[in-house]
Amino acid sequence: MTNINEFFRDNSKETLFSYEILPPLKGESINVLFGHMSPLMEFKPKFINVTYHREEYIYKQRERGLIEKRVTRKRPGTVGICAAIMHKFHVETVPHIICGGFTREETENALIDLHYLGITNVVALRGDAIKSENRFQPEPGGHAYACDLIEQIMGMNRGIYLDEDLLQGTKTNFCVGVAGYPEKHFEAPNMQSDFKYLKRKVELGADYIVTQMFFENEKYFSFVENCRAHGINVPIIPGLKPLTHRRQLKIIPSLFHVDIPEELSLAIEDCQDDIAVKSIGIEWCIEQSKQLKAAGVPCLHYYSMGKSDSIYEIAKNIF
Numbered sequence: 001m002t003n004i005n006e007f008f009r010d011n012s013k014e015t016l017f018s019y020e021i022l023p024p025l026k027g028e029s030i031n032v033l034f035g036h037m038s039p040l041m042e043f044k045p046k047f048i049n050v051t052y053h054r055e056e057y058i059y060k061q062r063e064r065g066l067i068e069k070r071v072t073r074k075r076p077g078t079v080g081i082c083a084a085i086m087h088k089f090h091v092e093t094v095p096h097i098i099c100g101g102f103t104r105e106e107t108e109n110a111l112i113d114l115h116y117l118g119i120t121n122v123v124a125l126r127g128d129a130i131k132s133e134n135r136f137q138p139e140p141g142g143h144a145y146a147c148d149l150i151e152q153i154m155g156m157n158r159g160i161y162l163d164e165d166l167l168q169g170t171k172t173n174f175c176v177g178v179a180g181y182p183e184k185h186f187e188a189p190n191m192q193s194d195f196k197y198l199k200r201k202v203e204l205g206a207d208y209i210v211t212q213m214f215f216e217n218e219k220y221f222s223f224v225e226n227c228r229a230h231g232i233n234v235p236i237i238p239g240l241k242p243l244t245h246r247r248q249l250k251i252i253p254s255l256f257h258v259d260i261p262e263e264l265s266l267a268i269e270d271c272q273d274d275i276a277v278k279s280i281g282i283e284w285c286i287e288q289s290k291q292l293k294a295a296g297v298p299c300l301h302y303y304s305m306g307k308s309d310s311i312y313e314i315a316k317n318i319f
């Protein structure tokens with residue numbers, strides 16, 4: 001059990017390798033995911049993040065014209081996968097935990113599970129709106145912002161639980177990462193407001209920041225500079241995603257609210273097929289990685305979507 005922030009302290013000169021995976025779709029075998037992860041172990045990832053996917057509503061047509069609304073989770077299993085990866089590969093895992101869909105009590109219970117499993121690293125997030133809704137709605141009795149979630153985690157690190165009769169509970173030892181947005185969180189009215197709340201997350205106890213993906217390093221460098229100017233002094237881990245499909249030119253900007261630079265989008269539009277797109281995506285990501293590594297970033301964190309081939313090619317050139 002190592003807290004991620006110790007890696008950044010101990011290896012202040014070396015750029016570390018880490019990546020993010022998604023839990024498999026419900027019904028898929030975990031062995032497929034393991035098959036993708038195994039080759040990447042060659043590059044000794046220091047930690048692997050596992051995303052959390054909240055519930056969705058699906059509507060089924062039933063007899064006599066009735067519509068049934070069902071609540072389902074397409075990618076359950078974040079905590080179980082973290083434990084399974086630690087067991088199989090002996091590497092630290094970092095589950096993402098979100099406010100959406102959780103009451104405070106359920107959050108506390110989830111954190112207790114993690115504590116018992118020896119998982120001491122988490123990324124604390126608000127989460128997005130349910131897919132069919134247009135704005136984020138906190139669960140009644142749940143948290144509205146990542147800040148509130150961090151406060152709860154820090155309380156548990158001091159032995160404070162929700163039950164007021166429990167005077168001194170076991171202190172947890174969570175190390176907390178939070179999200180940062182070099183191109184602004186899409187709901188924030190301006191960058192200044194986003195920095196204000198990012199700073200608040202750090203003041204409340206966040207140990208480091210992981211950025212949203214970006215395709216121009218200048219955006220990361222200027223984000224770091226601005227964070228420092230606002231007194232945000234924790235490590236800022238750049239998150240990188242190699243493009244693999246032409247359709248991502250449309251999907252990524254609308255889903256993640258980030259720009260794809262013209263040079264990259266034109267090169268992808270010129271590709272005959274997705275094999276060529278993948279190769280451009282890898283090349284672009286290698287160049288980004290080389291420059292970030294030369295600038296001495298603490299870690300390069302890749303969004304793998306659970307597939308290893310692009311990340312393998314990139315890691316081979318960087319680590």
Ligand code: FAD
Nearest residue numbers: 051052096125126127128145146179185187188194197212
């Ligand atoms: P917050 O930090 O709470 O910020 C949300 C918005 O509210 C921002 O505009 C902020 O400026 C503003 N704000 C913050 N605090 C306050 C306050 N106290 N008062 C008023 N305004 C405030 N989503 C998932 O569902 N599962 C995942 O696994 C997941 N992993 C992610 C990993 C990374 C690295 C990143 C960058 C994002 C991830 N997301 C994930 C998406 C994330 O949940 C969304 O971007 C979400 O919209 C915001 O989450 P947050 O933690 O940044 O929110």
